[in-house]
Amino acid sequence: MIFRHTDLTRTTKTVPRLIKFEEELDLGFGEEIAAKAYGQKLLSCIQCGTCSATCPLSHYMDFTPRRVIAMVREGFRDEALSTTTIWLCASCYSCTTQCPRNIHITDVMYTLKREAILRGRYPKRYPIPVLARNFFQGVFRTGRNSEARLIIKLYLQTNPLDALRQAVVGMKLFLMGRMSLRQDRIRKIDQLQALLNAVDSGNGKKGGAGK
Ligand code: SF4
Numbered sequence: 001m002i003f004r005h006t007d008l009t010r011t012t013k014t015v016p017r018l019i020k021f022e023e024e025l026d027l028g029f030g031e032e033i034a035a036k037a038y039g040q041k042l043l044s045c046i047q048c049g050t051c052s053a054t055c056p057l058s059h060y061m062d063f064t065p066r067r068v069i070a071m072v073r074e075g076f077r078d079e080a081l082s083t084t085t086i087w088l089c090a091s092c093y094s095c096t097t098q099c100p101r102n103i104h105i106t107d108v109m110y111t112l113k114r115e116a117i118l119r120g121r122y123p124k125r126y127p128i129p130v131l132a133r134n135f136f137q138g139v140f141r142t143g144r145n146s147e148a149r150l151i152i153k154l155y156l157q158t159n160p161l162d163a164l165r166q167a168v169v170g171m172k173l174f175l176m177g178r179m180s181l182r183q184d185r186i187r188k189i190d191q192l193q194a195l196l197n198a199v200d201s202g203n204g205k206k207g208g209a210g211k
């Protein structure tokens with residue numbers, strides 16, 4: 001087939017570039033994540049794939065745990081923070097117990113989740129990060145979680161249409177006294193907030209992961 005010049009121009013515009021040049025990578029990202037994940041030695045990973053093989057959820061992940069570790073240490077920051085893998089990780093610790101290099105992969109996954117929330121890089125309307133952010137914000141403000149408020153916010157921010165469908169069930173639960181919009185608060189919330197801010201400062205940020 002012969003392409004005219006205009007055809008070729010249109011074609012190249014729609015083809016994404018699949019490789020990244022070194023200057024586009026964040027070469028310090030691996031060390032940054034390793035430090036935040038309590039000093040994990042990501043560079044010692046031998047890419048054996050044991051973590052992927054033992055992970056019960058790897059079949060559903062867009063990148064296996066082995067590939068996520070490789071992306072992090074090579075500086076593919078945006079790709080690692082955008083992957084659904086970190087949100088599907090169920091923290092079962094199977095990979096961590098099996099890794100021949102004793103890398104705590106689960107801690108790396110947790111660190112990537114925190115970074116994704118801090119940088120707003122999680123998939124929009126993806127329930128897990130939205131739930132995590134709202135849970136943190138609620139606890140930061142009051143010291144207590146309100147399940148009813150959390151669920152309402154989750155539906156409204158991820159799937160408002162489904163919120164309408166679930167409203168009938170919600171009303172029944174309210175009427176039966178199984179759910180309440182009451183928001184409990186702890187005394188001296190400032191002390192908890194100071195503690196959470198101190199933890200965040202240790203992770204290089206200040207002000208609460210979900211704020
Ligand atoms: S099991 Fe450990 S060494 Fe093997 S690929 Fe996974 S992180 Fe790397």
Ligand code: SF4
Binds near residue numbers: 051054092094105
């Ligand atoms: S901790 Fe997460 S990544 Fe590791 S095996 Fe379990 S689900 Fe997979």
